[in-house]
Amino acid sequence: MATKVTPISGFQEWLPADRIAELIVLDTIREVFELHGFASINTRAMETVERLAGQGEDADKEIYGVRRLAAGDDEAGDTSLGLHFDLTVPFARYVLENSGKLTFPFRRYQMQPAWRGERPQRGRYREFIQADIDIVDIGSLPDHYEAELLLVVADVFSRLPVGDYTIHVNDRKICEGFYRGLGIDDVTGTLRIVDKLDKIGADGVRQLLREAGCTEQQAAQCLALAEISTHDTGFVDRVRALGVEHELLDEGLAKLAAIIEVAGEHAPGVVVADLRSARGLDYYTGTVYETLLERDRGYGSICSGGRYDALATDGKRTFPGVGISIGVSRLLGKLITEEGLTASRETPAAVLVAVNDEASRNVSMRVAAALRARGIPTLVSPKAAKFGKQIQFADRRGIPFVWFPGTDPGASGDGAADRVGDQVKDLRSGDQVAADAASWSPPVADLRPSLVRPEQA
Structure with a gap:
């Protein structure tokens, strides 16, 4: 019996090229955070409602409560746990629990989903990714960190098409x-x-x-x-x-x-x-x-935060901090959904290795293995179809290069490096040249997908 698919509003689910664009943005943010000396952590999705509640005018009513569907009668009304609506509140709890193991001032970054039970609307989602940086210390926190966070964000945005x-x-x-x-x-x-x-x-x-x-x-x-x-x-x-x-x-x-x-x-x-x-x-x-x-x-x-002096305290010590959060999902809702930003191709593969015939598929697989060993994302053609169809397969996915294995097995009969007659074709220019899987590389700009706007796609 067919099941009807019912969309749920407030969630971002990208097609492959758009998901690659999202990953490029996340990787760029992570790289800059690490360049500025922030260490990565990950916190659990759930916190106690007591900890989450009371952090703002609408915080209480935005919290998603969590309970087991198979809960017994004694648990049916349990609303003690909720999904975190930002990453700062769970981070404060994390600092308290791990203060004896952390080195202060502690610089952390975190890139995780959060959830808010609000009405989905333009730029606002039930589930969304945030990318946070925070600096916390014990007792007091120098004011200069508050200016430093601005410079980190400026560095991030200088590398993205915002x-x-x-x-x-x-x-x-x-x-x-x-x-x-x-x-x-x-x-x-x-x-x-x-x-x-x-x-x-x-x-x-x-x-x-x-x-x-x-x-x-x-x-x-x-x-x-x-x-x-x-x-x-x-x-x-x-x-x-x-x-x-x-x-x-x-x-x-x-x-x-x-x-x-x-x-x-x-x-x-x-x-x-x-x-x-x-x-x-x-x-x-x-x-x-x-x-x-x-x-x-x-x-x-699209990016907000601030200084907090009393969010993390165990009653004896206070851990003041300052943090700023990039609303990744909110930013991408604008750049991808509204403005058409995407990736230059829908697959990470830079090369498609053609298959001459099924009997020689192992030859194509050896070529692919040699290219991958050198860090070149490579895909082997799924079928030994006519070369025109294999080229079309690559072109539809935006794969820039097609590799044609030679037919002469060379001296030893196995291993891509021993073979002769290989050719690689640039599908954009039409140029086709002899190539060796042990030494050929695509231009650096083609090695990974890049962000493109609609007029560039």
């Missing part, structure tokens, strides 16, 4: 100090409201602030702060001009100014001081980051 982007940086101490200087006590609630500015606009935010108990003057000042954005340290004078004073505000302004100065030297034009950025998760305590594509700012952040 187009123009900006990393928007703020410090929650600026917002908290400013709000307290205005006489506002509910800092967290105010942050959450102002964080909705891009979604509901200034009038909507003003109304919510008034409903939360702010005066008209306080609401106006909150909006005035949120409108400040500069590529240099000019934001400091603009905040001072608003006439609000608080020691926490002074601290936040100094920290953010230092970050902007470092970014201006090492990644000019990329980083923006944006005082409306707040991030929705409650564990951030200082610097926060959000990254926007300039051609489509409404798409939302």
Whole structure:
């Protein structure tokens, strides 16, 4: 009996060429993370709901609970475990459990799926891959790491076809100090409201602030702060001009100014001081980051994170950290799904070895083995069809080269190196030359698939 396939929204399943494109992006991110000295870890998919809950306005209702279908009556209502909705919360738990075995400051990267039980929409998925870097220490964490993470992200994006982007940086101490200087006590609630500015606009935010108990003057000042954005340290004078004073505000302004100065030297034009950025998760305590594509700012952040001072603590020691996360699935939803980015071929193979006839398939297999031994991805033709059909097989998959084994077995009768008469054909140019499997190599650009845009495909 045939079973109807029912699609489930909120998941990315790529065709082969697009999956290769995803892997190229992941490999690029991993390479850059390791170049900057981050070590890889992997954490379990499940955490206790108690640990996951309470990390933000919507965190509780976004958690996927986990239970066994075959659970007994005594377990039927168990909702103690949930799938993690980001990689920072499980990383904090990992640090606590392994603190005696880790060397601090600890620099880690993590590339794993996460899950959120929210309504799937453009750029937002139920299951998604994140690529995170974090630096944690014991007791205190130097501020210079907060600028360093920006430079890592800039290095990643310089190697990927993301187009123009900006990393928007703020410090929650600026917002908290400013709000307290205005006489506002509910800092967290105010942050959450102002964080909705891009979604509901200034009038909507003003109304919510008034409903939360702010005066008209306080609401106006909150909006005035949120409108400040500069590529240099000019934001400091603009905040001072608003006439609000608080020691926490002074601290936040100094920290953010230092970050902007470092970014201006090492990644000019990329980083923006944006005082409306707040991030929705409650564990951030200082610097926060959000990254926007300039051609489509409404798409939302593709890379975000921030400083957290109390997320990891065992009651005696605190492990402050700073982290930033590239939303890989979100980024690829834009680049692949919407803009058509893909790989130059749908298979890793750079060479198809033709088969003259089934009786001589072993000859083709020896050629393939010799090429693979030298790191050249190679596929043997599945059928000893006419050469035209074998060429067509390679061309449809984007394989650039077809190898034609010679018919003279040579002196010994086995081993590709002993044979003569082999030819290799470049399907793009049509050029065909004599080749030896012990020494021939494709151009470096053809050895692995590459990322291509629709106009290049």
